[in-house]
Amino acid sequence: MTNRLRLMVFAAALALAGAARADTVRASSTTMLLARQDFRDGSTITAVPVYELIDVNASDMHTRYADFEVALSTWGSIDLADKRFWQNGASVDSRFTGDVNVGFVRADLLNHALTLRLGRQMIADGTSRMVQIDGAAAEVRLPANFGLTGYAGSPVAPRFSTRGGTEVVGNLAATFTTGGRAYWRYPGLLDLGASVVMATNGGDPARQDVGVDFKLTPHHLIVLTGSGFWSLYEDRIGEAAVAAQVFPVHHLDVTVDYRHVEPDLFLSRNSILAVFAADKRNDVGGAVHYGGIKFVSLDADYHYLIEDAGHGHWARLKGTAHPSVSSTAGVELSYLKNAASVDNGYKQARLFGAVELYKVTGTLDLNGYFYDGAINGEKKSLLATATIAYPLWRGWRATLAGSAGTTPYMESQFDLMAKLVYDQIYAVREVQ
Amino acid sequence: MKTFRTLMVACLAGGLVAGCKNARPVSSDTHEAARSSLFTHEKHGGFDCVDCHTGIPKAQKLGEAKLPAIVKCEECHPDIANPTDETTRKAAAAAAALGRAQTREYQITFNHEDHLKRIKTKEVNQACAWCHKELPEAGQVRDVTPPMSTCTACHHHEEDVAKAKCAPCHVSLRRYSLKPIEALAAMSHQGNWIREHSNAAKNGAETCAQCHDQTYCANCHATATLPFRPEIRFPENVQADFIHRGDYVSRHQIEVAADPASCRKCHGSFFCDSCHTAQNVSPRNRFSGGTPRNPHPIGWANDTSKGIEFHGTAARNNIVACAGCHDQGPAAICVNCHRVPGIANVNIHPSSFLSKHKHDDIRHNGMCLACHTNP
Numbered sequence: 001m002t003n004r005l006r007l008m009v010f011a012a013a014l015a016l017a018g019a020a021r022a023d024t025v026r027a028s029s030t031t032m033l034l035a036r037q038d039f040r041d042g043s044t045i046t047a048v049p050v051y052e053l054i055d056v057n058a059s060d061m062h063t064r065y066a067d068f069e070v071a072l073s074t075w076g077s078i079d080l081a082d083k084r085f086w087q088n089g090a091s092v093d094s095r096f097t098g099d100v101n102v103g104f105v106r107a108d109l110l111n112h113a114l115t116l117r118l119g120r121q122m123i124a125d126g127t128s129r130m131v132q133i134d135g136a137a138a139e140v141r142l143p144a145n146f147g148l149t150g151y152a153g154s155p156v157a158p159r160f161s162t163r164g165g166t167e168v169v170g171n172l173a174a175t176f177t178t179g180g181r182a183y184w185r186y187p188g189l190l191d192l193g194a195s196v197v198m199a200t201n202g203g204d205p206a207r208q209d210v211g212v213d214f215k216l217t218p219h220h221l222i223v224l225t226g227s228g229f230w231s232l233y234e235d236r237i238g239e240a241a242v243a244a245q246v247f248p249v250h251h252l253d254v255t256v257d258y259r260h261v262e263p264d265l266f267l268s269r270n271s272i273l274a275v276f277a278a279d280k281r282n283d284v285g286g287a288v289h290y291g292g293i294k295f296v297s298l299d300a301d302y303h304y305l306i307e308d309a310g311h312g313h314w315a316r317l318k319g320t321a322h323p324s325v326s327s328t329a330g331v332e333l334s335y336l337k338n339a340a341s342v343d344n345g346y347k348q349a350r351l352f353g354a355v356e357l358y359k360v361t362g363t364l365d366l367n368g369y370f371y372d373g374a375i376n377g378e379k380k381s382l383l384a385t386a387t388i389a390y391p392l393w394r395g396w397r398a399t400l401a402g403s404a405g406t407t408p409y410m411e412s413q414f415d416l417m418a419k420l421v422y423d424q425i426y427a428v429r430e431v432q
Numbered sequence: 433m434k435t436f437r438t439l440m441v442a443c444l445a446g447g448l449v450a451g452c453k454n455a456r457p458v459s460s461d462t463h464e465a466a467r468s469s470l471f472t473h474e475k476h477g478g479f480d481c482v483d484c485h486t487g488i489p490k491a492q493k494l495g496e497a498k499l500p501a502i503v504k505c506e507e508c509h510p511d512i513a514n515p516t517d518e519t520t521r522k523a524a525a526a527a528a529a530l531g532r533a534q535t536r537e538y539q540i541t542f543n544h545e546d547h548l549k550r551i552k553t554k555e556v557n558q559a560c561a562w563c564h565k566e567l568p569e570a571g572q573v574r575d576v577t578p579p580m581s582t583c584t585a586c587h588h589h590e591e592d593v594a595k596a597k598c599a600p601c602h603v604s605l606r607r608y609s610l611k612p613i614e615a616l617a618a619m620s621h622q623g624n625w626i627r628e629h630s631n632a633a634k635n636g637a638e639t640c641a642q643c644h645d646q647t648y649c650a651n652c653h654a655t656a657t658l659p660f661r662p663e664i665r666f667p668e669n670v671q672a673d674f675i676h677r678g679d680y681v682s683r684h685q686i687e688v689a690a691d692p693a694s695c696r697k698c699h700g701s702f703f704c705d706s707c708h709t710a711q712n713v714s715p716r717n718r719f720s721g722g723t724p725r726n727p728h729p730i731g732w733a734n735d736t737s738k739g740i741e742f743h744g745t746a747a748r749n750n751i752v753a754c755a756g757c758h759d760q761g762p763a764a765i766c767v768n769c770h771r772v773p774g775i776a777n778v779n780i781h782p783s784s785f786l787s788k789h790k791h792d793d794i795r796h797n798g799m800c801l802a803c804h805t806n807p
Contacts, residue, residue: 089703170656188590266696343689
C-alpha cells in the first residue's frame with residue numbers, strides 16, 4: 001500500500017512537472033463542503049463531508065521525437081460528521097478517503113502515426129463501453145485511412161480495493177480486460193469500425209463480445225450512425241442501435257433512432273444471474289431541436305418502449321429562453337410510462353432559471369415528480385434548489401447552493417453546499 | 433525513501449519554476465465573443481476599409497495589424513485631440529477607447545494578406561465584406577467575427593474534420609470554452625445528446641479529444657472512483673440535461689425498469705447493493721448479522737399465478753433489477769433453491785442458454801459450480 005501511494009504521489013509530481021513545459025495546461029481545483037441529509041433504513045442521517053478535487057491536464061507538449069499529454073484527475077475527502085456520506089457504492093470504513101479518476105501519460109510518435117497511453121484511463125472505442133482501466137492503450141494509423149486501436153488492463157476498483165469478485169462498482173466485473181478496434185474511413189463520408197472485447201473475472205469469462213459501428217455522412221447536414229455488439233459467449237445480439245440526424249433547415253435538428261437491447265448481456269458472464277433470463281427490449285423514437293426563434297430554443301423527445309411485458313412511452317418537452325445575455329429561463333415537462341404496470345411511471349414538471357446581476361449569478365431550479373403509483377406511500381417528490389455564485393479573482397469562483405423539498409423517503413429534506421473553484425487554462429506558447 | 437523524496441521535490445520544484453517563468457493565463461475574453469463598439473462604421477461608409485485599417489493587407493497573423501490609433505482620426509478630425517463640442521468629445525472618447533482595447537485571445541490562425549490576394553473583386557471593400565458581413569457599431573453588442581461557415585464556404589475540410597485535424601487553422605481547442613458547431617453535423621451536440629453522444633464517441637473519440645480531455649469525461653464516466661454524481665457537484669448548471677437530477681433515489685426503480693441496460697453501462701451490481709444494504713433491503717445484511725427487510729410482495733417466492741409479481745416472471749422480465757441486490761456469486765439467495773438437485777426442481781435456464789451451452793461448459797465457468805454441485 002505504501003509503495004502504491006508513493007507511486008501515485010510520484011505520478012502526480014511528474015504530471016505537475018510535465019504540465020509546466022506544456023503549451024496548454026488546464027488546472028482545476030474544487031473545494032466542496034457538503035451538508036446532506038440521507039435516508040438509512042427508516043431514519044434520517046446528516047453527513048458533512050469536505051472534498052478537494054484536482055484536475056490537471058497538460059497537452060501540446062512538443063519534443064523532437066514525440067508529443068506528450070499528461071492528465072490527472074484525483075480527489076480526497078474527510079467526513080466531519082459521525083455518519084459517512086454514501087461513496088457511490090464504494091466500501092469506505094475510514095473518514096478519510098480519496099481516489100484517482102484518471103492519471104495517464106500519452107505520447108504521439110512517428111508524426112502521429114502511433115499513439116500510446118499508459119496509466120489509469122477511460123476507453124471509449126467501439127464496444128468497450130467507456131471502461132475505466134489501469135493499463136495501456138495504443139492506436140496505429142495505417143496508410144489508406146485504415147487504423148487499429150488496442151488496450152489491455154485491469155478494470156478499476158474503487159479506493160484501490162480488490163478487483164473483480166462480487167463487489168464491483170464500475171461497469172465491468174472483471175480482473176482483466178483487453179480489446180481493440182479496426183477501422184477504415186473515407187474522409188467526410190464514412191467511418192467504419194469492428195471491435196472486440198474480452199474480459200475475465202478471476203479466470204472465468206466476464207465479456208466475450210464483438211461489435212461494429214459506423215458513421216455515414218452523405219451530406220454535411222445528414223449523419224447516420226449505428227453500432228451494436230454480439231456476445232460470442234451466448235451467441236446472440238446484445239445491442240443494436242441506429243440513428244439518423246438531419247438538419248433540414250437552419251436551426252432545426254431532427255434525430256430519429258431505433259435500438260434493440262438484451263439487458264441480461266450487460267451482466268458479467270460469470271454472474272450467478274447471467275443464466276436466468278434472455279429478455280429483449282426495443283425502443284424507437286426521435287428528438288427535435290429548434291433554435292430558430294429569437295432568444296428561445298425548443299427540444300422535444302419521444303420514444304416508444306417495446307418489451308415482452310407490453311408497451312411504454314417516454315417523452316420530454318423543454319423550452320429555454322435567453323431574454324438577455326445574462327439571463328436564462330426554462331421549463332421542462334417529461335413523462336414515463338413503463339410497459340409493466342408494476343414498474344410504475346411518472347410525470348415531471350420543472351422550472352429553472354439563471355440571472356447575472358453585478359457579477360453575482362443566481363439560479364433557481366424547481367423540480368416536481370408525480371408518480372403513477374405510490375413510492376413508500378407517497379405519490380410526489382418536490383425539490384427546490386437555489387445557487388448563488390460570485391467570481392473572486394483570477395479564475396477563482398465561490399458558489400453556495402441549498403436545496404429543500406419533500407420526497408417519498410424524506411418528509412422534509414434540506415441540503416447545503418459551499419464550493420470554491422479555481423479553473424484556469426494556461427498557455428505557455430502559441431500553439432502552431 | 434530519501435532518494436524518492438528528493439526526486440519528488442525536484443520534479444515539483446522544476447515543474448513549478450518552469451511553469452511560473454513561461455505560463456500565462458488564457459483570457460476567457462476571446463476574439464470571437466460578441467462585443468460592443470464606440471466607433472460607428474456606418475457613418476464612415478464613404479471610406480475604404482484599408483484607409484483606416486492600413487496594416488490589414490500585409491497582416492499575416494491575427495492581432496498583427498493594430499486597430500487605428502487616434503492619429504488616424506486626426507487626419508480628418510484635426511480637433512479630436514482638443515474637442516470643443518459634444519460630437520467631437522464622443523469621437524475622441526471612441527478613439528481613446530481603441531487604444532485601451534483589451535487583449536483578446538485568438539482561436540484561429542489567419543493570414544489576411546494571403547486571403548485578400550485570392551479574393552477577386554473590383555473594390556477592396558467587397559473583398560473585406562466577403563467574410564466580414566457584420567461590423568461593430570456604436571452602442572450595439574454584435575457577434576461580428578465571421579463564423580466557421582464562412583471558411584467552409586470555400587475550404588472543404590471534410591477529410592480534416594473526419595480526422596479531427598483542427599490545426600493549423602485552430603489553435604489548441606482545449607484552450608477555450610467553445611460552443612459545438614451547428615454548421616457541422618458531425619460536431620453538433622444538439623437533440624438528445626445525452627442519448628446520442630455514445631454513438632459519436634464509439635468511432636470518434638479522437639474528435640471528442642480535440643476539445644475534451646479525459647478529466648472532463650471522468651466527471652461522469654469514472655463511475656468506479658467518483659465520490660458522487662455530477663449533479664451534486666454542479667447544481668448551478670440548470671440548463672444541463674443531467675440524468676440523475678433532483679430526487680433520483682425515489683425514481684431510480686422506475687428508470688431501471690424502463691432501460692436497465694443504460695444503468696449497467698455505468699454501474700456494477702455492488703453500486704446498487706451498497707445502498708440497498710444501507711437501507712437494509714439487501715440480503716447482504718444477513719452476512720453481517722442483520723435481518724434485512726423483504727421489499728417484495730406476498731407470494732413473490734412461490735405463487736406462480738401472480739404474474740409479474742412472481743419472482744421467476746419478474747426475473748425473466750428484468751434480471752438487471754435482481755442484480756441490484758442478489759448478484760453475490762455462490763452466496764446469492766437464488767442458489768438456496770435452484771441448486772441441482774434442490775427444492776425448486778425446475779430448469780431455470782432460458783432456451784437460448786440451453787441451445788448454446790452444453791453440460792460440459794460447467795467446467796469452464798466456476799460460477800456454474802455454485803448450483804451444479806456435482807458436475
